[in-house]
Amino acid sequence: MAPVNPNQHISHKFDEEMENLRNQVLKMGGLVEQQIRRAIDALRKLDMVEAEAVSGNDHYVNGLEVTIDEECARILVRRQPAASDLRMVVAVIKTITDLERIGDEAQRIAKMAINISGNDGVFHNRYLGLMHLSEHVIKMVHDALDAFARLDPDAAFAVIRDDEKADIEYQSVMRQMLTYMMEDPRTITESLDIMQAARALERIGDHAMNIGEYVIYLVLGKDIRHISIEDAERDVLT
Amino acid sequence: MAPVNPNQHISHKFDEEMENLRNQVLKMGGLVEQQIRRAIDALRKLDMVEAEAVSGNDHYVNGLEVTIDEECARILVRRQPAASDLRMVVAVIKTITDLERIGDEAQRIAKMAINISGNDGVFHNRYLGLMHLSEHVIKMVHDALDAFARLDPDAAFAVIRDDEKADIEYQSVMRQMLTYMMEDPRTITESLDIMQAARALERIGDHAMNIGEYVIYLVLGKDIRHISIEDAERDVLT
Numbered sequence: 001m002a003p004v005n006p007n008q009h010i011s012h013k014f015d016e017e018m019e020n021l022r023n024q025v026l027k028m029g030g031l032v033e034q035q036i037r038r039a040i041d042a043l044r045k046l047d048m049v050e051a052e053a054v055s056g057n058d059h060y061v062n063g064l065e066v067t068i069d070e071e072c073a074r075i076l077v078r079r080q081p082a083a084s085d086l087r088m089v090v091a092v093i094k095t096i097t098d099l100e101r102i103g104d105e106a107q108r109i110a111k112m113a114i115n116i117s118g119n120d121g122v123f124h125n126r127y128l129g130l131m132h133l134s135e136h137v138i139k140m141v142h143d144a145l146d147a148f149a150r151l152d153p154d155a156a157f158a159v160i161r162d163d164e165k166a167d168i169e170y171q172s173v174m175r176q177m178l179t180y181m182m183e184d185p186r187t188i189t190e191s192l193d194i195m196q197a198a199r200a201l202e203r204i205g206d207h208a209m210n211i212g213e214y215v216i217y218l219v220l221g222k223d224i225r226h227i228s229i230e231d232a233e234r235d236v237l238t
Numbered sequence: 239m240a241p242v243n244p245n246q247h248i249s250h251k252f253d254e255e256m257e258n259l260r261n262q263v264l265k266m267g268g269l270v271e272q273q274i275r276r277a278i279d280a281l282r283k284l285d286m287v288e289a290e291a292v293s294g295n296d297h298y299v300n301g302l303e304v305t306i307d308e309e310c311a312r313i314l315v316r317r318q319p320a321a322s323d324l325r326m327v328v329a330v331i332k333t334i335t336d337l338e339r340i341g342d343e344a345q346r347i348a349k350m351a352i353n354i355s356g357n358d359g360v361f362h363n364r365y366l367g368l369m370h371l372s373e374h375v376i377k378m379v380h381d382a383l384d385a386f387a388r389l390d391p392d393a394a395f396a397v398i399r400d401d402e403k404a405d406i407e408y409q410s411v412m413r414q415m416l417t418y419m420m421e422d423p424r425t426i427t428e429s430l431d432i433m434q435a436a437r438a439l440e441r442i443g444d445h446a447m448n449i450g451e452y453v454i455y456l457v458l459g460k461d462i463r464h465i466s467i468e469d470a471e472r473d474v475l476t
Contacts, residue, residue, distance in 0.1 A: 062464035069461065073328060080318040090311060093331060178430065185423045192416065192433075199437070223307065226300035 014079055018088060021071055022149070025092055025099075028064040029145040032099045035061065035106035036141065036204060040134045042110055043197060046117035054110035061103035065096045084218075091218040095148065098207040102141065105200040105207075112193040112200075126180060127194055129173040130201070136166050137201045140208035147215045153236070156219075159212035160229055166205035173198040252317055256326060259309055260387075263330055263337075266302040267383040270337045273299065273344035274379065274442060278372040280348055281435060284355035292348035299341035303334045322456075329456040333386065336445040340379065343438040343445075350431040350438075364418060365432055367411040368439070374404050375439045378446035385453045391474070394457075397450035398467055404443035411436040 035054055042051035072089050075081060081089055140162050147155035177191040177198075213225050216236065224232035273292055280289035310331050313319060319327055378400050385393035415429040415436075451463050454474065462470035 059464065066461050066464065073324065076314065076324055076328075077320055082315055086311065086314055090314075090331065093328065094335065097332065097335065178426065181419070181426050182423060185420060185426075188416065188419050188423075188426070195430075223304050226297065226304065 039109035043113040051113040144211040156212040156215035277347035289351040382449040394450040394453035
């Protein structure tokens with residue numbers, strides 16, 4: 001059963017490959033999002049079993065990164081994509097690097113959950129700031145993946161703007177922890193773990209922002225990294 | 239003056255472009271290495287002017303990242319490279335992302351220098367552990383760039399092995415700072431800054447290791463991320 005039009009067949013097959021590539025990124029993104037949620041849950045409930053599960057799942061994230069990377073190389077060699085297809089492949093190569101590092105940060109948070117539950121096994125109300133920060137950052141990752149799925153630059157810009165708020169929340173958690181440590185040096189070890197978790201969340205926010213920037217590059221062909229969000233929006237959206 | 243052999247001319251021009259690409263990466267790497275050195279110097283001498291200079295130079299690093307990224311996209315479109323040339327372009331795209339993030343970490347260290355000099359303006363001998371860590375990590379970055387320049391997988395493996403030692407030194411600095419904080423809560427703020435600087439150095443070591451992994455991918459065509467160094471060496475070097 002030879003195809004009627006081989007060119008069309010090849011092109012159709014290529015479309016399928018690109019579609020498949022995007023789906024794999026979204027699958028990896030979904031897994032990474034789940035890893036953050038579970039790590040934060042483990043921290044809130046001081047659930048060591050859950051924390052160990054997060055840690056154990058990290059190799060699935062890593063495996064997806066390697067598979068998708070290989071697929072990108074294969075497409076570059078065999079399809080020699082141009083214009084928007086090429087931008088998609090480059091954006092995918094970069095996006096999965098950030099997703100993999102988000103996975104690493106989730107693993108770090110899980111480790112903090114294990115540390116803290118090894119201390120006194122009580123989740124203190126004074127760590128509520130961290131929970132707010134985590135909700136904010138998980139939303140950023142979700143929105144960045146959504147912008148990638150819908151190829152929506154406006155949604156991507158919203159994620160980038162969100163990062164400023166995440167940074168403010170992060171600074172507030174850090175100041176709060178510093179105050180606790182000074183007031184009661186017995187809380188130092190635990191406060192340091194919370195600070196590390198907060199820093200991991202702040203980095204996750206940065207990675208989500210990076211993904212937003214790749215979406216804008218992908219859709220609009222503009223590299224807006226390293227310029228202010230105001231300049232970028234003026235430059236790109238007018 | 240038409241060329242005698244257009245094919246050869248094109249190929250020669252392409253070689254030049256690839257050579258130029260590598261040189262630009264090495265230039266960016268040299269700048270980033272200098273940024274870490276100067277940031278650490280600023281911290282040791284509590285030299286605010288030097289720290290501000292590091293912070294101000296970060297946009298050069300960012301500018302190089304954008305330029306090299308564009309050059310990579312241009313080569314992919316116009317040259318449609320295959321095999322080792324393609325691996326070089328992909329490795330460059332990834333390497334400059336890590337270099338740019340090393341630049342960000344250098345900026346973070348410079349910020350800590352500014353914070354600490356704003357406190358009591360004394361660099362305490364108890365921070366010598368951080369200096370050892372910094373020497374180790376700067377050497378890793380230097381060696382990773384050297385492995386990239388010489389396309390030397392053995393040197394790249396050495397960098398990856400070095401990261402374990404860096405992690406041990408990092409843990410030792412962190413434990414030491416924790417002890418100081420517990421003994422004398424008045425040192426908490428400053429110890430936290432030193433901890434942040436140590437964490438920045440530890441991340442720089444991770445980025446140097448990533449670059450080592452790209453060199454191995456580039457030269458040997460093997461993706462050794464996410465497997466143990468022992469397995470990788472057995473797999474690759476036999």
